[in-house]
Amino acid sequence: MTLTARAAVGQAAPRNAPRHRILIARVWPPLLVGVVLLGIWQLSTAFGLLSPATFSAPSQVGVRIWGALGGAPMYDKSIWENVAVTAQAVCVGYFFGAVAGVVIGYVLGRAPFVAAVFQPYIRALAAVPKIALVPLLVLVFGIGVQAETANVVLMVFIMVVFSTFSGVAGVRADFVNLARIMGARKVTVATRIVIPAALPAIMSGLRAGVPFAFIGAITSEFIASSSGLGWLMQRATAQYDPTGLFAALVYLVVLVWLFVQVIHAIERRVLRWQRR
Amino acid sequence: MIVSRTPSRGRLLIPRRQVIVWACTFGVGVLFLFAWELASRAGTIDSVFYSKPTDIVVRLWQDMLGAEVYGRTIYEQIWITTDAVLIGYVAGAAGGVLVGFAVGRSKWLSRALEPYILTFYAIPKISIAPLFILILGIGLESKIAIVAMESFFILFMSTIRGVLEIDEQLVQIARIMGASRRTVLGRILLPASLPAIFSGLQLAVPFAVIGAVLGEYIASNRGLGWLVLYSGSSLDATGLFTAIVILVALTWLLAQIVSRSVVAMAPWLPRNQERRNDSEPQVGDRGPEVVR
Numbered sequence: 203m204t205l206t207a208r209a210a211v212g213q214a215a216p217r218n219a220p221r222h223r224i225l226i227a228r229v230w231p232p233l234l235v236g237v238v239l240l241g242i243w244q245l246s247t248a249f250g251l252l253s254p255a256t257f258s259a260p261s262q263v264g265v266r267i268w269g270a271l272g273g274a275p276m277y278d279k280s281i282w283e284n285v286a287v288t289a290q291a292v293c294v295g296y297f298f299g300a301v302a303g304v305v306i307g308y309v310l311g312r313a314p315f316v317a318a319v320f321q322p323y324i325r326a327l328a329a330v331p332k333i334a335l336v337p338l339l340v341l342v343f344g345i346g347v348q349a350e351t352a353n354v355v356l357m358v359f360i361m362v363v364f365s366t367f368s369g370v371a372g373v374r375a376d377f378v379n380l381a382r383i384m385g386a387r388k389v390t391v392a393t394r395i396v397i398p399a400a401l402p403a404i405m406s407g408l409r410a411g412v413p414f415a416f417i418g419a420i421t422s423e424f425i426a427s428s429s430g431l432g433w434l435m436q437r438a439t440a441q442y443d444p445t446g447l448f449a450a451l452v453y454l455v456v457l458v459w460l461f462v463q464v465i466h467a468i469e470r471r472v473l474r475w476q477r478r
Numbered sequence: 479m480i481v482s483r484t485p486s487r488g489r490l491l492i493p494r495r496q497v498i499v500w501a502c503t504f505g506v507g508v509l510f511l512f513a514w515e516l517a518s519r520a521g522t523i524d525s526v527f528y529s530k531p532t533d534i535v536v537r538l539w540q541d542m543l544g545a546e547v548y549g550r551t552i553y554e555q556i557w558i559t560t561d562a563v564l565i566g567y568v569a570g571a572a573g574g575v576l577v578g579f580a581v582g583r584s585k586w587l588s589r590a591l592e593p594y595i596l597t598f599y600a601i602p603k604i605s606i607a608p609l610f611i612l613i614l615g616i617g618l619e620s621k622i623a624i625v626a627m628e629s630f631f632i633l634f635m636s637t638i639r640g641v642l643e644i645d646e647q648l649v650q651i652a653r654i655m656g657a658s659r660r661t662v663l664g665r666i667l668l669p670a671s672l673p674a675i676f677s678g679l680q681l682a683v684p685f686a687v688i689g690a691v692l693g694e695y696i697a698s699n700r701g702l703g704w705l706v707l708y709s710g711s712s713l714d715a716t717g718l719f720t721a722i723v724i725l726v727a728l729t730w731l732l733a734q735i736v737s738r739s740v741v742a743m744a745p746w747l748p749r750n751q752e753r754r755n756d757s758e759p760q761v762g763d764r765g766p767e768v769v770r
Contacts, residue, residue, distance in 0.1 A: 231590030256613055319502040331729055333604075333688045333695075334703075334722045337710035341718060342527055417602040424608075424696050425707060432605070436696065439608040447608055458601045 258444040266449040276446055277437050279429060281453055287430040288419055289457060291347055295354025296415045300408055302355070303362025307404075310363075311370025312396065328364050332357055332414065336421045345426040353418035358411040365407025369400035405469045412465055416458055431457070529715035537720045547717060548708060550700065555721075556728060558701040559690050562618055563732065566625025567686040574630040575675055578637025583667075588638070599635070603628060604692050611697045621693035621701075628689040632682040633675070640674025641667070673747050676740045683733045691725065702728070 240260045246252040247259040254262070270281035310317045310324075336353055343349035373396050381395050397404075423432025431454045438446035511531045517523045518530035525533075541552040581587045607624050614620035644667060652662050694703030702725050709717030741747075 228589070231586060232593045235590045235594070315499070315502075318499045319506060322503055323507070329684075329730065330722070330726050331684055331688045331691060333691050334706055334725045337695075337707050338718055338722065341710040341713070341715060413600060413602055417604055420602055420605055421692065421695065424692075435605065435608045439612050439696070442612065444609070444612055447612060451605060451609070454605055455597065455601050459597065462600050 255442070256444060258448055262445045263448040263452070266445050267452055270449060270453070276434060276449070277441075279434075281434075281450075284429055284431050284434050284450075285453060285457060287347065288423065288432065288454075291350040291419045291422075291430070292354055292415050292457075292461065295351040295419070296358050296411065298351075299355040299358025299415070300362050300411060303359045303407065303411075304366050304404060306359075307363040307366025307407075308370050308397075308400075311367045311373075311400070312392075314371070317367065317371055324364065324367065327360060332360065333417070333421055336418065337425065340422065340426045346428070347430075349426060350419050350422040350430070353422040354415045357414040357418035361411040361414055362404070362407040365410065366400065366404050369403025369407075370396060372403065373399040401472060405473060409465060409469065412458075412462055416454075416461075420454075525715070526713055527715055529719055533716045534719045534723070537716050538723065541720060541724075548705070552724065555700065555702050555705050556724065558618075559687075559694065559703060560728065560732075562621035562690045562693070562701070563625055563686050566622040566627075566689065567629045567682065569622070570626035570629030570631075570686075571633045571679060571682060573626070574633025574678070575637050577630075578634040579641060579667075579671070581634075582638040582641030582671075595635070598631065603631060604689075607689075607692055607696060611693070616697045620697060621690050624693040625686045625689040628685045629682045632685055633678045636674050636678025636681065637671060640671035640678075643674065644670040672744060676744065676747060679740060680733065680737050683736050684729050687725070687729045687732065 243252070243257070244260045247254045247257060266276075270276060273280050273282070276284075310320060335356060339352045339356065340349045343352050377395050377399060378391055381391050386394070419430070420432035420435075423430040424436050427433045431450055434450045435447055435454075438444070438450060514523075514528070515530050515532060518525040518528055541547065544551050544553070581591060604624075606627065610620045610623040610627070614623055648666050648670065649662055652666050657665070690701070691703030691706070694701040695707050698704045702721055705721040706718060706725065709715070709721055
């Protein structure tokens with residue numbers, strides 16, 4: 203459900219307008235806002251309102267982004283090396299964290315006694331500001347990609363296990379009982395009843411895990427790494443290089459956007475029967 | 479005897495099953511701590527990296543008595559972090575509510591800003607943190623800015639959601655009855671969006687703390703977040719765990735203060751029993767089912 207769908211009582215263009223008209227009508231307000239903001243930024247730096255040394259300028263950032271695309275190194279590493287490190291940590295960590303989260307969440311959800319016993323600990327774990335655990339994992343795993351992946355796994359796991367647990371525990375007992383009365387085996391009950399019923403909650407947890415995966419990866423790179431987009435941003439900050447910082451940020455945003463699209467595509471495929 | 483099979487009227491009775499559950503929960507906890515302690519003493523896990531529960535308790539006790547760790551008492555560190563959190567939270571929340579209101583009520587602005595809001599929601603806002611460090615330098619200002627940014631965004635999203643859910647009929651009826659724009663704003667719009675705003679206020683607390691901690695990770699030499707990091711890099715696992723415990727307690731305390739203030743200010747609002755403390759509000763996200 204988009205903000206605009208809720209906010210707009212009527213469409214910007216009449217519903218039977220040609221499709222390209224509707225597209226233009228939807229696209230131009232954000233585009234205008236973007237252009238205006240970039241323009242203000244550029245002009246401010248040109249006229250000295252904002253110091254280019256601290257804030258950089260869209261033109262400079264654009265040049266740096268373009269250069270990096272072609273492979274120009276930033277701090278002795280090409281941007282693609284850094285992107286690869288961060289992307290790999292996020293993908294691998296997300297996968298393992300999600301799998302572990304779903305499996306354990308399922309087991310806990312289906313065994314009400316075990317769930318009741320462990321519930322306070324799960325809640326406590328969810329209450330810990332997860333960023334505080336990053337140095338702990340760095341201490342345990344050392345500096346580098348291993349700690350980063352471990353951080354991602356932990357972050358994603360916590361998010362996913364909580365949602366999966368709620369989803370599975372919240373499946374109506376009537377459904378399960380009905381299936382069993384009709385003679386379903388345990389496996390059938392699990393795969394045909396419980397999992398589909400819990401899927402929205404599970405997907406919600408998977409979706410929520412995405413930002414935390416990146417938070418874990420980037421934070422870990424900030425404090426203990428020698429490569430990756432987070433490391434690059436930290437380096438740029440230390441060298442008072444706002445251009446590099448913004449450029450790295452843009453690459454990060456694109457990476458996150460790609461990842462989010464993938465998760466959304468999976469979600470749409472899996473939850474096809476739900477009206478959105 | 480308070481344990482009974484079925485509750486009967488008049489006295490406080492706890493069903494037997496619940497007691498068994500509590501006993502098991504307690505037992506699991508004790509077992510875990512025991513195993514941790516033993517493994518650490520026996521050398522199965524290296525106590526340099528994992529510490530032991532007794533060490534942590536002792537260190538907590540010493541800290542509370544005012545022992546200086548790395549040159550400052552724990553109370554100084556707590557205050558440094560809390561200071562940044564409080565100022566940033568108030569500033570960011572106020573800004574978020576104001577801007578959220580303006581954007582929520584303006585259809586054009588909502589349409590225009592939507593892609594940016596959604597993108598901003600998806601990226602880890604902590605990646606913007608180095609930018610603040612660059613602009614504002616190492617010091618309290620940059621931490622306040624990071625906290626303010628986190629709080630702003632959360633309150634912004636919550637306020638927009640609250641404003642969008644206001645029933646237009648209420649506004650129209652008020653206008654028909656001749657209410658001025660100010661009356662509509664103060665008597666209809668504000669009270670109707672309060673539940674969402676209050677929910678946002680509560681949600682923002684842990685994120686505000688996270689913002690301050692992150693700011694301290696990357697550019698500080700004081701504060702609880704710095705303490706966590708420095709203990710880790712000094713291979714002081716006990717200090718690390720101690721700092722984490724205190725951080726959790728601080729977050730809990732601040733969250734309690736906020737939620738009790740909210741309840742005190744608006745006792746007629748329904749109280750959220752279960753709320754996910756970890757995820758930021760997403761438009762259309764109804765949150766998880768209540769955990770049994």
